Amino acid sequence: MPEIKFYSGDDIPLELHKVRIVQKLDLVPVERRAEAMMEAGFNTFLLKNKDIFLDMLTDSGVNAMSDRQLAAMMVADDSYAGSATFTRLTDKLKEIFDTDYFLPAHQGRAAENIIAMTFVKEGSIIPMNYHFTTTKAHITRLGGSVEELVIDEGIRLTSTHPFKGNFDLDKLEALFEKSGDKIPFVRIETGTNLIGGQPVSLENMEAVADIVHRHGKLVVMDASLLQDNLYFIKTREEKAKDLTLREITRRISKKMDIIYFSARKLGFARGGGIAIHDKELYLKMRELVPMFEGFLTYGGMSVREMEAMAVGLDETMDMDVVSQGPLFIKYMTDELLKLGVPVVTPAGGLGCHLDASGFLPHVRQEEYPAGALAAAVYIAGGIRGMERGTISEQREVDGSEHLASVELLRLALPRRVFTLSQVKYAVDRIKWLYDHRDLVGGLRFVEEPSSLRFFFGRLEPVSNWPDKLVEAFRKDFKDSL
Numbered sequence: 317m318p319e320i321k322f323y324s325g326d327d328i329p330l331e332l333h334k335v336r337i338v339q340k341l342d343l344v345p346v347e348r349r350a351e352a353m354m355e356a357g358f359n360t361f362l363l364k365n366k367d368i369f370l371d372m373l374t375d376s377g378v379n380a381m382s383d384r385q386l387a388a389m390m391v392a393d394d395s396y397a398g399s400a401t402f403t404r405l406t407d408k409l410k411e412i413f414d415t416d417y418f419l420p421a422h423q424g425r426a427a428e429n430i431i432a433m434t435f436v437k438e439g440s441i442i443p444m445n446y447h448f449t450t451t452k453a454h455i456t457r458l459g460g461s462v463e464e465l466v467i468d469e470g471i472r473l474t475s476t477h478p479f480k481g482n483f484d485l486d487k488l489e490a491l492f493e494k495s496g497d498k499i500p501f502v503r504i505e506t507g508t509n510l511i512g513g514q515p516v517s518l519e520n521m522e523a524v525a526d527i528v529h530r531h532g533k534l535v536v537m538d539a540s541l542l543q544d545n546l547y548f549i550k551t552r553e554e555k556a557k558d559l560t561l562r563e564i565t566r567r568i569s570k571k572m573d574i575i576y577f578s579a580r581k582l583g584f585a586r587g588g589g590i591a592i593h594d595k596e597l598y599l600k601m602r603e604l605v606p607m608f609e610g611f612l613t614y615g616g617m618s619v620r621e622m623e624a625m626a627v628g629l630d631e632t633m634d635m636d637v638v639s640q641g642p643l644f645i646k647y648m649t650d651e652l653l654k655l656g657v658p659v660v661t662p663a664g665g666l667g668c669h670l671d672a673s674g675f676l677p678h679v680r681q682e683e684y685p686a687g688a689l690a691a692a693v694y695i696a697g698g699i700r701g702m703e704r705g706t707i708s709e710q711r712e713v714d715g716s717e718h719l720a721s722v723e724l725l726r727l728a729l730p731r732r733v734f735t736l737s738q739v740k741y742a743v744d745r746i747k748w749l750y751d752h753r754d755l756v757g758g759l760r761f762v763e764e765p766s767s768l769r770f771f772f773g774r775l776e777p778v779s780n781w782p783d784k785l786v787e788a789f790r791k792d793f794k795d796s797l
């Protein structure tokens with residue numbers, strides 16, 4: 317989206333695409349929404365799609381595909397070995413990242429598994445700007461630990477810092493001084509997911525890579541959210557403003573040893589993989605692909621998805637394509653800010669993030685404010701978001717609760733999926749809920765899995781607050797849905 321100004325002066329993101337396939341949505345009544353939430357154990361992951369109006373759970377594997385992607389899927393080469401589709405994808409990655417080697421994996425976490433199994437041992441320390449749920453689970457499973465080195469500003473919810481995902485370079489140096497021998501690699505997460513899709517600057521990535529290489533260790537980039545990060549580098553970083561997205565990508569890639577990604581986000585498709593410059597590194601990881609994923613030329617993916625990914629990666633180099641997400645998210649964030657609703661600023665990629673601690677200050681962290689807000693937003697509007705707070709953390713080894721540094725409700729805006737009026741509806745219902753926030757109470761676990769509990773855990777409200785919320789909704793909205 318180039319900056320197209322409105323005569324009215326209104327700041328409206330204008331779509332540079334048209335919709336040609338649609339999916340009908342239902343909005344069920346508020347009473348049914350409360351019932352569905354109960355059936356789902358107050359965990360939005362367990363809701364059924366038929367009860368959901370706007371699915372803002374994630375941007376993973378649910379981005380709209382382009383006509384070019386759909387067309388490419390029809391010419392996929394479905395052979396077990398030596399597939400021409402694999403060659404096309406590898407060539408595209410070479411064109412974009414200048415990497416010679418590619419290991420396919422069925423999705424991002426599978427790439428994480430391969431990298432962790434190759435490099436993480438009992439006692440390893442993996443520094444990163446911030447963890448991601450599946451990344452951390454793979455590292456800790458193998459006896460390693462994660463050190464988060466994001467700048468202090470990164471976990472400050474309201475900020476004007478343009479690159480809240482940046483590493484604190486002093487902390488990185490200090491960690492190398494103290495425990496350098498335990499560090500096999502440093503992981504840079506672009507578009508830092510759990511702190512609100514916040515970007516890392518080009519300058520910071522280059523500085524991190526220089527430090528790590530000076531200590532003789534590897535730099536691994538999680539590029540799952542690279543497309544948003546590229547947009548922010550291009551629009552927020554002085555030294556990149558005259559570079560094309562392709563040039564920025566090449567600059568970044570040159571400094572990385574290993575680049576892995578979830579193609580459910582990067583490339584607007586499904587699947588994932590690991591792009592590598594160096595042959596030795598490639599060979600070190602290679603045998604794990606046929607063991608866990610599939611043969612080397614598909615790695616557990618369908619060849620159709622691989623064709624879509626190759627085209628999607630190409631489209632990621634187009635500012636008109638990658639700007640849609642961040643601009644819609646900025647619109648939603650700005651509208652909520654105007655209404656006084658606590659949101660994470662500046663607006664990042666991947667979604668609009670509500671600050672659940674600010675929204676529900678009366679709900680203690682032990683009663684999961686972000687989880688409670690996720691349930692309340694669903695009841696208020698049929699909108700499904702994702703808890704990104706204490707429920708998404710793992711308990712300590714001694715069983716005590718690990719309180720998250722931030723309690724967020726993420727409302728993802730999958731790319732090119734929602735219209736502006738749907739975003740306006742979401743803003744409207746969230747404002748209504750904010751005006752009735754005193755009615756919302758906390759949650760407690762009734763079934764708690766020991767790992768990745770946010771996926772399957774079941775909870776219940778600590779009081780009958782959902783009934784009160786439904787009652788207030790009926791009073792204000794009469795017989796409207």
Ligand SMILES: *Cc1c(COP(=O)(O)O)cnc(C)c1O
Pocket residue numbers: 376423424425426448450451505509538540541577578579580581587588
């Ligand atoms: C989604 C994501 C992953 C995991 O990818 P999947 O395809 O869901 O397995 C890893 N890292 C980041 C930053 C992500 O956003």
